[in-house]
Amino acid sequence: MINDPYREGAARGWRLVDAARLERDVEAEADVIVLGSGAGGGIAAEVLAKSGLRVAIVEEGPLRSTPDFRMREADAYPQLYQESAARKTADKAINILQGRCVGGSTTVNWTSSFRTPPDTLAFWRSHFGLDDYSPEALLPWFEMVERRLGIHEWNGVPNLNNETLRSGGQALGIEVSGMRRNVRGCWNLGYCGMGCPTNAKQSMLLTTIPSALEQGATLYSHLRAERLIVEGDQVRGVDCVAMEPAGVHPRALRVRLRARHVVLAAGAIGSPALLLRSGLPDPAQRVGRRTFLHPVALSAAVMPQVVAGHAGAPQSLYSDHYLHRDPIDGPVGFKLESAPLHPVLFGTTLQGYGEAHAGLMREFPHAQVLLALLRDGFHEASPGGTVQLRDDGTPVLDYPLNDYLFDGMRRALQAMAEIQFAAGARSVIPVHEAGLRWSSLAEARAGIATLLLQPLALRVVSAHVMGGCAMGKDAAQSVVDPRGRHHRVRGLTVADGSLFPTSIGANPQESVYAIVARNVSALAAELTGRPAAPIA
Numbered sequence: 001m002i003n004d005p006y007r008e009g010a011a012r013g014w015r016l017v018d019a020a021r022l023e024r025d026v027e028a029e030a031d032v033i034v035l036g037s038g039a040g041g042g043i044a045a046e047v048l049a050k051s052g053l054r055v056a057i058v059e060e061g062p063l064r065s066t067p068d069f070r071m072r073e074a075d076a077y078p079q080l081y082q083e084s085a086a087r088k089t090a091d092k093a094i095n096i097l098q099g100r101c102v103g104g105s106t107t108v109n110w111t112s113s114f115r116t117p118p119d120t121l122a123f124w125r126s127h128f129g130l131d132d133y134s135p136e137a138l139l140p141w142f143e144m145v146e147r148r149l150g151i152h153e154w155n156g157v158p159n160l161n162n163e164t165l166r167s168g169g170q171a172l173g174i175e176v177s178g179m180r181r182n183v184r185g186c187w188n189l190g191y192c193g194m195g196c197p198t199n200a201k202q203s204m205l206l207t208t209i210p211s212a213l214e215q216g217a218t219l220y221s222h223l224r225a226e227r228l229i230v231e232g233d234q235v236r237g238v239d240c241v242a243m244e245p246a247g248v249h250p251r252a253l254r255v256r257l258r259a260r261h262v263v264l265a266a267g268a269i270g271s272p273a274l275l276l277r278s279g280l281p282d283p284a285q286r287v288g289r290r291t292f293l294h295p296v297a298l299s300a301a302v303m304p305q306v307v308a309g310h311a312g313a314p315q316s317l318y319s320d321h322y323l324h325r326d327p328i329d330g331p332v333g334f335k336l337e338s339a340p341l342h343p344v345l346f347g348t349t350l351q352g353y354g355e356a357h358a359g360l361m362r363e364f365p366h367a368q369v370l371l372a373l374l375r376d377g378f379h380e381a382s383p384g385g386t387v388q389l390r391d392d393g394t395p396v397l398d399y400p401l402n403d404y405l406f407d408g409m410r411r412a413l414q415a416m417a418e419i420q421f422a423a424g425a426r427s428v429i430p431v432h433e434a435g436l437r438w439s440s441l442a443e444a445r446a447g448i449a450t451l452l453l454q455p456l457a458l459r460v461v462s463a464h465v466m467g468g469c470a471m472g473k474d475a476a477q478s479v480v481d482p483r484g485r486h487h488r489v490r491g492l493t494v495a496d497g498s499l500f501p502t503s504i505g506a507n508p509q510e511s512v513y514a515i516v517a518r519n520v521s522a523l524a525a526e527l528t529g530r531p532a533a534p535i536a
């Protein structure tokens, strides 16, 4: 029997409020309100609660825990993801995966863990005045979150979906390395994206949020933060609206929370959206700008043997071979990894319809998929996207794809096809509306060279949303200072992936954990007058 920390915690008196069940408006007070319970919100809540502060955590999505995770896509996507895992950019050319549940994206992410690359930090120091963002200064914080979240070199056997990257890479002399993952006692099931059913993934759901609750924090789920309460230049709290049980529509029920300080951690679409809704001063119009995605191009291969890409650690090997070929601000570099394969995600991401689509689905057991994460945000032709509000106040990201990015995608498709054929692929299929299939490298090379690359032709996806509330020294260029404090109002700290002034150039969760741990520890010390409690 696998334990459910929330059932046990509730029995011990944890303060869990499901706003979908509230019967009247509520007013409450805390020392600090944390908006969002994902990577940034989870770390912030634990640091603050352990430092002796009364914390209220506000999460728009539902509280779902171990027994709810049944390894079924049809259950997981509507319950645990923003817009049922079908969130799109304004022109619908990019599909965005983001979590919307307690634990945020960490509840559904694939556990790949990287420290922020040194060249990314160097770029931040030279371009955004983030002087103490060096590998040395951040080292103790990386080490702390690695201890806290069990981040370590994963020694399990990669599945064939990942192994194809290694065998193809080896044949071509391309370096492929092993991942580090935030798991303890992983059963190697391969269903991380649907919530871990065995409590192995060290998500915020399992680690920091329970720890904050144990210290007396209150967790409000199904509660959407709508607007900050601002008096003069001081943030005093937040007005929230309760959500219906399905989590999509708001109810006519309000919750008003007041506090000395608000930590904004609603993720890199949710956080800028809240600032926009709140109408905070933004004379340089920086809020929501420079939102990055690591836009992903995908290449599918049909292998002679059964791959079973749904089983085993989703991502266990990667290659940075194409990330460091050019200067960081040159032609866009890309990181290669494998994409976990489950039938709904596979079927909705792959192109085509009718018999052609059914034919692809029949080949699903033999399918292998590589992905290329493009490192956006370092070149002037890569300004990212802009978060905007719809008429009902919900956010949408406008992220125009352009020739600079398509050039990277074309090179990425070439690289992935080479690796897949070198690993023995029978055929390679670019994830593109043209519905092409190549059975030799020569065919693939010729096909990719002339492939029409434009929005809605190539199918582009992202699971890494970053930026939109960028940190920086210069208030004309950024939204918050290098510690995440808002430049123009007091009592507000941003603490999530929206802080990043560029993309990371590696899977971002560990960057969120470490940077937020440092910034919020400084905040806790400021609020209590004592050093913050370490979390590991």
Ligand SMILES: Cc1cc2nc3c(=O)[nH]c(=O)nc-3n(C[C@H](O)[C@H](O)[C@H](O)COP(=O)(O)OP(=O)(O)OC[C@H]3O[C@@H](n4cnc5c(N)ncnc54)[C@H](O)[C@@H]3O)c2cc1C
Pocket (backbone or CB within 6 Å): 035, 036, 037, 038, 039, 040, 041, 058, 059, 060, 061, 097, 098, 099, 100, 101, 102, 103, 104, 105, 106, 108, 109, 110, 111, 112, 113, 114, 193, 223, 224, 225, 226, 265, 266, 267, 268, 270, 271, 274, 315, 463, 464, 465, 495, 496, 497, 498, 506, 507, 508, 509, 510, 512
């Ligand atoms: C499927 C998937 C796989 C991934 N795999 C990896 C991986 O292997 N490695 C890696 O490094 N990264 C991975 N990521 C990305 C990583 O999980 C995120 O970068 C990270 O969690 C971002 O942290 P965050 O705090 O900015 O936002 P999130 O973790 O997304 O948390 C934001 C939270 O705020 C809530 N929220 C939003 N608006 C409001 C509001 N108005 N009121 C209240 N709450 C609100 C959301 O519901 C959400 O729970 C993956 C992401 C996904 C979706």
